[in-house]
Amino acid sequence: MEQRRLFVIFIDKEESHMLKKFLSYYRPHFRIVAFVLAAVVVYTGIELAIPVFTRTILNVYIPDGDLQSVLVVAGVLLVLLIVYMIMQYLVAFYGHVFGIRMENDMRSRAFNKLQTLSFGYYDRNKTGQIMSRLTTDLREVSELAHHGIEDLLMISIMLIFGYIYLIQINFWATTGLFILTFIQLFLMLFARKNMIVAFRKLRSKLAQINSRVEGVISGVRLTRAFANEEFEEVKFQADNAEYMEAYRGAFSPLASTTAVNNFFVQLLSVAVLVVGAFLVAYNQIQFGDLVAYIMYFALLTTPIRRIMNMMELFQQGWAGFERFQELMDEPVEIEDRPNAIAMTGDVQGEIVFDHAQFTYNTEEADILKDFSLDIKKGTMVALVGPSGVxxxxxxxxIPRFYELSGGSITIDGTDIRDYQMRSLRRHIGYVQQDVIIFWGTIRDNIAYGNPEADDAAVIEAAKAAGIHDFIETLEDGYNTMVGERGVRLSGGQKQRLSLARIFLKNPQILILDEATSALDNITEAYIQQSIETLIKGRTVLVVAHRLTTVQSADEIIVLDAEGIVQRGTHQELLAAEGHYKNLYEASQNGIIGG
Ligand SMILES: Nc1ncnc2c1ncn2[C@@H]1O[C@H](COP(=O)(O)OP(=O)(O)OP(=O)(O)O)[C@@H](O)[C@H]1O
Ligand SMILES: [Mg+2]
Incomplete structure (x- = not known):
């Protein structure tokens, strides 16, 4: 019990949970870890043996004038040193090997975890911060993972065997000196607490800088367009200054700990010398003993000093692991129910919103209060209304990107929460308002709709989406690389590319969130044609900004902040006074978008 409490001073409950997690990452690499640790044991043993030989030479062979034995010892030492060198190599090499393997495991797990987290997580966290968790943070964890246990093992062996050996030379002096050493180690552990906090802050500031840079890079077109470079620079400088401040905060305790520790180490060497001098003078020990003693002590202080140098690595690595674990502990907000069923091939596609209620953020007002809507199979329903409703x-x-807070959505009579999410999404084609083009070839981008599709199918989809002819004019055709944000494609081309994806996917249910950006009449006509082909025989919900789309809908739903205000066909709505009529008239006069 007493011991436990002492333990708590250094490691609280949460940390011990973390430590357990951390250690669990060693398990899969047990063999290589054991191999590296065995090599550590061997080279530490050799380091410990050297002063023993020195002592024998000084105490026995020199007084006896036995130079032949000195040469024999030298020979043995040479062999040992060669073994030492090999072990050092093995530790340095294979230590990093298992470090990087652990890092890999962690990164893969983090990556998989990211695939399971809901959009809510991505709304709350910045890309740069997530990125740094998977890169810099884990790099440091990996360093800690192998240097940490290598050094810990080496130090433990040295302290235990050092003590056993030295008390044979002189019990009281050794015990006294070791007590001082332990006091020093304890002080170090105490100092650690402060540093952990400071380094945690440092991590998050660094991540903030990453986010800022990420934002600036992805928003470079916007910045230039507004000639806001200076404004960005000021914000960046502010982040940088905060980082510098956090850095000072972290390194000030580190510096003082290092200074105090080095003082202690030197003090101990002086103490050894003074105590030794007295012991030799009073004939308690021989001169050779003293030399061995001093050598041993120097040996012992090396690992202690090494721990101190490692403090920085240790703090950073641990802070990195904490951030990694935070990600791993992130609750998966949207997941399959235990007995979720697969959505089968013969989907009818009737979608019913039943008193649905939704908010992005529980503290904010509901975006949907009591929303009910029935989309019959094979029909097309258009949503129109002001921006932001x-x-x-x-x-x-509908694809369950976010979870309702009340009511339900059913497809063919089954609550969408009772379907396996992936199977649900496989049957829904979703054309997003902002088209996302991956870095890769045009073919890859289209084939994203169905990675198993062959070239012929890709081309057919491109034709259906009305973009095949354009692709043919490119030098590399379907192999043309398109940039991160599809830089080389125009807005209309991107939209058609995203439609091609859906043609390839061929889902029963289609959700079209039309881009608000206006297109020229010809492009619009092209896209309209593709969309009309696409919607045939499917159940469609379209967020319509284009009048042509709205007119062909079976039912039009007009929304405002309170919910549905009008519904009916184009003709019906035009006949009635109200929002839709105003909208239509405005668009006829060329005023409108949404
Ligand atoms: N990821 C999000 N997190 C929090 N709030 C959001 C999020 N996305 C949208 N909102 C808020 O929800 C409301 C509805 O947004 P939504 O994107 O559905 O509007 P919209 O009707 O599609 O508008 P538009 O016609 O401009 O595309 C807005 O007030 C918006 O600020
Ligand atoms: Mg929208």
Whole structure:
């Protein structure tokens, strides 16, 4: 019990949980870890043996004038040193090997975890911060993972065997000196607590800088367009200054700990010398003993000093692991129910919103209060309404990108929460408002709709989406690389590319969130044609910004902040006074987008 409490001073409950997690990452690499540790044992043993030989030479062979034995010892030492060198190599090499393997495991797990987290997580966290968790943070964890246990083992062996050996030379002096050494180690552990906090802060500031840079790079076009370079620079400098401040905060305790520790180490060497001088003078020990003693002590202080140098690595590595674990402990907000069923091939596609209620953030007002809507199979329903009323939100609820807070959404009579999420999404084609183009070839981008599709199918989809002819004009055709944000494609081309994806996917249910950006009449006509081909025979929900799309809908739903205000066909709505009529008239006069 007493011991436990002492333990708690250094490691609290949460940390011990973390430590357990951390150690669990060693398990799969047990063999290589054991191999490296065995090599550590061998070279530490050799380091410990050297002063023993020195002592024998000084105490026995020199007084006896036995030079032949000195040469024999030298020979043995040479062999040992060669073994020593090999062991050092093995530790340095294989230590890093298992370090990087652990890092890899952690990174893969983090990556998989990221695939399971809901969009809510991505709304709350910045890309740069997530990135740094998977890169810099884990790099440091890996360093800690192998240097940490190598050094810990070496130090333990040295302290135990050093003590056993030295008390044979002189019990009281050795015990006294070791007590001082332990006091020093304890002080170091105490100092650690402060540093952990400071380094945690440092990590998050660094991540903040990453986010800023990420934002600036992805927003470079915007910045230039507004000639806001200086403004960005000021913000960046502020982040940088905060980082510098955090750095000072972290390194000030580190510096003082290092200084105090080095003082202690030197003090101990002086103490050894003074105590030794007295012991030799009073004939308690021989001169050779003293030399061995001093050598041993120097040996012992090396690992202690090494721990101190490692403090930085240790703090950073641990802070990195904490951030990694934080990600791993992140609750998966949306997951399959235990007995979720697969959505089968013969989907009818009737979608029913039943008193659905939704908010992005529990503290904020509901975006959907009591939303009910029935989309019959094979029909097309259009959502129209002012910007920000929640049209995109409604669309995103169907593939379960976000979870309802009340009511339900059913497809063919089954609650979407009772379907396996992946099978649900496989049957839904979702054309997003902002088209996302991956870095890769045009073919890859289209084939994202169905990675198993062959070239012929890709080309057919491109033709259906009305973009084949354009692709043919490119030098590399379907192998043309398109940039991170599809830099080389125009807005209309990107939209057609995203439609091609859906043609390839061929889902029963289609959700179209039309881009608000206006297109020229010809492109619009092209896209309209593709969309008309696409919607045939499917159940479609379209967030419509284009009048052509709205007119062909079976039912039009007009939304405002309170919910549905009008519904009916184009003709019906035009006949009635109200929002839709105003909208239509405005668009006829060329005023409107949404
Ligand atoms: N990821 C999000 N997290 C928090 N709030 C959000 C999020 N996305 C949208 N909102 C908020 O929800 C409301 C509805 O947004 P939504 O994107 O559904 O509007 P919209 O009707 O599609 O508008 P538009 O016609 O401009 O595309 C807005 O007030 C918006 O600020
Ligand atoms: Mg929208």
């Amino acid at each position: 929640g049209k995109t939100t409604i669309a995103q609820l």
